[in-house]
Amino acid sequence: MATTHEDTLTAERAEPAFGDREPLVQLQDVKAHFTLRRGIFVSKAVVKAVDGITLEIARGETVALVGESGSGKTTLGRISLRLIEPTEGRVLFDGQDISHVPEGQLLRFRRRAQAVFQDPYASLNNYMTVAQIVEEPLVIHKIGNREERAARVREALDAVRLRPPEEFLSRFPHRLSGGQRQRVAIARALVLDPEYLVADEPVSMVDASSRAEILLVLKDRQEDAGTAILYITHDIATARHFAHRIGVMYLGHLVELGPADRVIDNPLHPYTRLLLEAVPEPDPQNRLKERSIIPGEPPSPANTPPGCPFHPRCPEFMKGTCEAAEPEWKEIEPGHFVACYLY
Amino acid sequence: MAILEVRDLYLYYETPRGPVHAVDGVSFELPEGSALGLVGESGSGKTSLGLALLRLLPKNVDTYKGSIRLEGRELMELSDEQFRREIRWRKIAMAFQGAMNVLNPVVKVWLQIAEPLLLEKTPRPQARARVEELLELVGLSKDVADRYPHELSGGMKQRVVLAAALVMNPKVVILDEPTSALDVSIQAQIMNLLKRLKRELGLSYIFITHDIALASDLCDYLGIAYAGQIVELGTSEQVLLEPEHPYTQGLLESIPRLRSTRLPSFIPGAPPDPVDLPEGCRFRERCPKAFERCTEMPPLLQGKGAGHEVRCWLLAGR
């Protein structure tokens, strides 16, 4: 499993500095199980959306979570924001356990951690102007007077490249394009100067030609203000360019975690490899060959297989091993972990 | 030999705010057995183009004109009834976008696939056998035939839609975003299937998508659509490797590459309001290379040689 192509830029960016830094967000063996009631006479089904994940995010670091629908990446992001209370495990923010604090006492945390969601058509209140939307966090946290808030709103809009801000202040969301809306949502999240930001599929509903603009806004922010970002995406290619580390999720489990370039260039888990293979790139040669694919469809999280969750679809399946018990979490190269019996 | 030839196709919708130029003078040729990708982002009119080819016009149509020739036969001269009887599904079929809502929720899968066959008085057992054959062809088990759509996953529904498109052995299949609601792993499965069908059945495809990378996975030719018009047309090699139109260039540069460390870039601004299009070139407001002429006159699609056509004033000088 030696890397084939090395690249100076890659080496520089893969500097394993983040493991040593002080973690801002610590997820410790968190689980989120939901009970699904199917009917009065039927037993309850347990959906294991997140099933024992440990992850740390340092200040100024971007961690990408990639995986397909049902992998639990969104749930994990929500747990880290305490929008969902974990069933088991702890969530530490700046050293403080926030996993079971009542909602009323979370206000200080809410000010320091923010989120951007997938659907810019659903996450903005259509009955408010852009100015009102971006100002709202300041109002909720009682920051500044009217003029100060207006100034900060203008600043935030400028930072997300809605320029000139004056042109956007009094518009309603329905008069904006998807990319512009999403930048309003980011401005709303950034106006509080958060230390931690969860960006949940922030570009999947935005036109391809505008995606990079949004991701660059986030990247600038992370570099300038040292914001820690959890970037949740199904698009592994963007993860490479905008994250320092990538975690690959499958059915509520973290199956691989490592520096972005290492995960892309030296994928360890069979799932990661197949996922990378499935990503199309604009190349006229593509049409001449077939892709290697992951057979079948992912099982429902209400019905996870025993052992390694990927074993029923895995081309490297080893009978008697993979389905027997969950594989251990191993560090294969510095900072690069995998849960697989191949190693 | 072009199986499908489209010349100056127009489709305008009437809206309270004014006409929408959804398809605005589109021309292309589709050689037999090949795949043409029509790539466009929101508001480019790519979905309307698919509907225009099958004459599935909404009630608020304002203008619908142009020429569509299938195997040399002018389709625009056919009456609605003739078009329905002879062309739809028999010659041109379409696998629709958003397989979630495309299937009738209260009719069993097999009947939805077999419907056009049964209309031609094919005996039921024979139609049933054909459905099972098609289901296997698209990689589904036979017992899917007796299920209702809500019992299937998204990927399975997309396969059913594909099987339905093939039931009458059409010459041309229009694929309208056939994978946009699916995960990449399922998307890869479907793309492989499409390639196989093309090879084995000699199908011709028009592949409508917003994802230029995905289009390259299947298409021999690519047309890039912007605001109702095709701005660049050529072979996949020409368009992907030597893009001439600034929009195509920008679009390609905005795709993040897995195997390269170059950061993707972006095209500033947003597509124009389809009711209120700018004068001159429709892309000029977002174009980094726009000059005076672009505001004055709309550029025409001009050949650059070897079938590569570009709608840009930059090329006029050469």
Added chain:
Amino acid sequence: MESVLKVILSSGVGRAGLALFALLTGISVYVLVSYPLDYGSRVWYNPAVWADNPAVKPPIWAKPGAVPHSVFLQEEPTEVRKASTGERRLYRFEIPHPYEKPPDSLSLTLTEAVYYSRPPLLTVSLTRPDGRSVRLYRYSPPAPRPGEEAPYVRHRDSPHRVDLGADPQVRAQVSAFLRDEYGLRLSANELRGRLMEILFGEPTSPEERGGPAAFRPLPGTYALEVEVTVFDRRDRIGALQAVRGGETFGWMGTDSLGRDLAQGLLFGFPVSLIIGILTSVLATLLGASLGIMSGYLGGRVDLLIQRSADVINNIPGLPLLIFLVFIFGSNLFLVIIPVIVFFSWPGLAIIVRSMVLQLREGQLVEAERSLGATRWRIMFRHILPQVGPYLLAQLIFFAPSAILSEATLSFLGLGDTSLPTWGQILEGAFRTGAVYRGYWWWVVPPGLLIVITAVAFMLIALSLEPIANPRLRRS
């Protein structure tokens, strides 16, 4: 809310509804300003007020050329003559009667007589166009009671009314008149029901005298004269009023009690609107707040609200409505409206809950939660505006149902009898068999007004369809 108005105005249905609604509101405001609030008990249900009106007569516009209903009022005598003991005061009513038929009735009403020694004496006679004069009636107010002190006040609160077309005294006098003037011998009993025909006509021809008497109309100006003999100059007569009963009455006709239907119908406007608006506002408030609570708070609150809603939603409304109003009485504000509200909220609560459930899982709520917004802020600043237009559409949709429910109860005789409503007018019509006798003016207008009022709301509600049913917006 601006956009809601825009939606209403964008369709013909909506504009028609809004125009109708404005008209109804205008009329209601006029009625509320110009009618006493206790109109129902003081006027509508007080038979004395309507005593002079003809019963079940169509409106004047329905029968052109018919004898109209005319009221002649005199408070001061036309002429005063001194007499040895007191005065003779003459009240003269000129009654133009150019019609080829007699009036329906003729009545005289004395309001308030005050005397100091002996009761005054009233003598009533009719002078006809042919110069003949008929003595009709004599009357003295009741004498002083033992121990009563002067001045003696009579008929202040209960006026003395005499129906000159039916009074036995008049019959006797007319019988004498026919004998003296025409030599016709008709007993007082034979004159029963024919007095108007005789007083306002003349016998057909001299040849027929002796045979069964027939009379032909005598058009011209009649004069009804009342001579009041007082025995003390201080004696006073409040007012004398003569009424010639017509074949038609007012703009909307009368009912079997002689009530002016125009008044009752007018009073029905504000009552209907108030019922419609009050009920729908209450039902919407209840349904919306329970729905939002149920959806957003979840848990036991949700279970309780949804179970109750389900039960009430599964009850056939009208039988229970009849039952409850029957048991608890028919007070409009204390029983009828609350009961209608009680049956109206569940549907809304169920729908609002499902909308809120969807919104609660939506990204806006999630975003607001992560910003630290309180539940209160999320429910009212972010969820309410999104269900707001739908609530407004429902609010308008509830109103016609409420109006119809109240009308139905009234029609079944369970209406609030302190306020006249259109339903109650119809109830009276149906109970007295007006339908089978073709009294259309009593039956058609109240129903039509109910329908028009309900339609005004319905049209507005229909025009709000794109809001209430967002899937239509795609077209």
Added chain:
Amino acid sequence: MAILRKLLLRALSLIAVVLIVLVLVVVVLGATGFSDRILSSVISEEMRAVRQQLAETIRDPQELERALREQRRELEAFYGLDKPWYVRLPQDVLRVLTLDLGEARTVATAQGSKRIQDIIAERLPRTALLFTTALVIYFLIGVWLGTLLATRPGSKLDRVLSYFAAVSFALPSWWTGILLILIFYFYLGGLLPAGGMYSTPPPEGGLARFLDLAYHAILPIFTLVLVATGPLMYVARTITLNVAQEDHVTFARAKGIPEGLVRRRHILRVAAPPIVTGLILGLVGSIAGSITTEIVFRWPGMGQLYFQAVSGQPDESLIVALTFVYTMLYALARFILEILYLILDPRVRY
């Protein structure tokens, strides 16, 4: 199996509703003292008869009074008036549930039976006749018109019928009935009868009798249809219009399916379940309409009986029994429609 469980649950919840309504009615009657007042007036009435009877046999006035007091106590015990209403409640509810509905005081069947069961057995078919005939007619017309309109939204016919729908919704059935009587009975010289079920005397012979019944049923049924068609039509139109915009309809058209089949299989078939839901929601209105229509046309069914029980001399047993029967009827009708819904929509069968 899943479908059976769903139906069972639905049935259980409807039974619960019937029970709750029954208890509610009995509680309201008891707690307001209504029940006691009615019972004591019943006893007083019976006591008058008893007094006359006893007066003939017992001569001694003191003896008579004692015997009367004794009788009264017995009667009070018999009717349960010696106990407070909430003690009687479970018994009352149970009695009604076992369909022992008691006796009516003022109403009787043609044969003279005063048992409420017999009375309802006599009246129910008459109500059912009106109600179901009207239901079938307005369902057919409403759905037909509504789906027809959905094919041409915005047309002149569509606009005219939108207004008709609004008016139809706003028409009280009783006033509509009155208008029809005015027109067809009064102005058209008795073209159609003003009320009742049969002419007096009713014609002999099965067919003549049936025709006479049909002749009398025309106006009430027409009334119910007129009032209910508009709203249903509008609901059907809206739903069909929504379905017609769905992607699967375009898909069907793309397949070259002729328009008629697209309409039947891909629009109407899909619109059918929600239209049934609309019908369920309209059921309450239909029941209300049938009550007032019976009153207006003096149709001797359940609605008129209910009106008699409430107005004039109130009859507690009759009120309780009829409320109970109406609730049951409604629950039953609703249940039947819900079965229909389940049959029509494969999505909820699981």
